[in-house]
Amino acid sequence: GAVVSQHPSRVICKSGTSVKIECRSLDFQATTMFWYRQFPKQSLMLMATSNEGSKATYEQGVEKDKFLINHASLTLSTLTVTSAHPEDSSFYICSARETTGDGYGYTFGSGTRLTVV
Amino acid sequence: GIQVEQSPPDLILQEGANSTLRCNFSDSVNNLQWFHQNPWGQLINLFYIPSGTKQNGRLSATTVATERYSLLYISSSQTTDSGVYFCAVLPKGGGNKLTFGTGTQLKVEL
Numbered sequence: 001g002a003v004v005s006q007h008p009s010r011v012i013c014k015s016g017t018s019v020k021i022e023c024r025s026l027d028f029q030a031t032t033m034f035w036y037r038q039f040p041k042q043s044l045m046l047m048a049t050s051n052e053g054s055k056a057t058y059e060q061g062v063e064k065d066k067f068l069i070n071h072a073s074l075t076l077s078t079l080t081v082t083s084a085h086p087e088d089s090s091f092y093i094c095s096a097r098e099t100t101g102d103g104y105g106y107t108f109g110s111g112t113r114l115t116v117v
Numbered sequence: 118g119i120q121v122e123q124s125p126p127d128l129i130l131q132e133g134a135n136s137t138l139r140c141n142f143s144d145s146v147n148n149l150q151w152f153h154q155n156p157w158g159q160l161i162n163l164f165y166i167p168s169g170t171k172q173n174g175r176l177s178a179t180t181v182a183t184e185r186y187s188l189l190y191i192s193s194s195q196t197t198d199s200g201v202y203f204c205a206v207l208p209k210g211g212g213n214k215l216t217f218g219t220g221t222q223l224k225v226e227l
Contacts, residue, residue: 032213038158043203044217091158097213105150105165106205106215111158 002028002098006109013084013116021079021112023094029074030096034106035067038091047092050077084116119144119208121218129224130194138189138221140204148207149180150215151189155200163189163202194225 003026013019023033031052036044048058048069056069066088068080081088093111120143130136140149151163164171164178166187171178175194180187187204204218 034214041222043220044160044205046214046216049214093158093160095160095215105148105162107162108152108160111160113158 002096002105002107004094004096004107004109006094006112008112009110010113011115013114015085015116016083018080018082019084019114021081021092021094021114023077023079023096023109025075025096025098028096028098030077030098031074033071033077033094033096035069035077035079036093036095038093038111044093081114084114086116089114089116119146119206119211119216121204121206121216123202123204123218123221125221126219127222127224129226132194132196132225132227134194134225135190135192136194136223138191138202138223140187140189140218142185142187142204142206142218144185145209146182146185146206147209147211148215149182149187150205151178151187152203152205153198153200154203154220160203191223194223196225196227199223199225 005024007022033050035047038044047062048056050069050071052071058064071077095106095108097106122141152160166178166180168182175192177190202221205215
């Protein structure tokens with residue numbers, strides 16, 4: 001089945017620094033990937049849609065200059081949290097959709113827990 | 118946008134018990150998936166079920182698209198079933214963005 005790998009799984013950074021999170025589709029090509037954010041005991045909220053070879057589209061209220069997304073290949077999307085602050089601490093999850101075979105479902109990475117101190 | 122509500126929000130079961138989780142959605146959908154989020158945050162795909170019934174071991178799911186709801190059945194629950202269960206839908210005419218439900222927090226005790 002489709003596998004999405006996300007790295008790192010956990011990161012602690014100082015306020016004001018930037019953090020890059022990688023999301024890879026391991027056994028399929030993904031022209032589109034998705035980035036979600038999840039606060040404790042809450043549901044997942046879509047932040048942005050990452051499009052290979054073009055600019056990402058951001059959901060309303062998400063600062064595109066703070067959350068930089070790059071989708072340079074059909075198997076890799078990156079999310080960079082720039083000038084991180086404690087309020088950016090959260091669980092970030094990426095996903096991709098395999099559009100072949102029987103599924104047409106979405107597969108998710110294992111998530112990245114970001115703590116900004 | 119589409120609203121996706123799950124019930125109950127919290128559920129505590131004794132090991133071996135059965136349960137039914139419900140997902141109601143406010144508009145027509147092209148896709149519905151059930152996920153289990155384990156205590157480490159990993160989302161595990163349980164079912165892709167835009168309509169009909171599917172079974173996988175102790176789990177089964179039914180989606181009645183015309184009535185805009187889906188049910189997830191867990192039989193003979195085990196402690197490893199603990200976690201949060203989410204349904205997520207792809208609205209018709211809504212492109213390719215999944216909308217997640219509110220979730221059901223399940224705890225299975227010995």
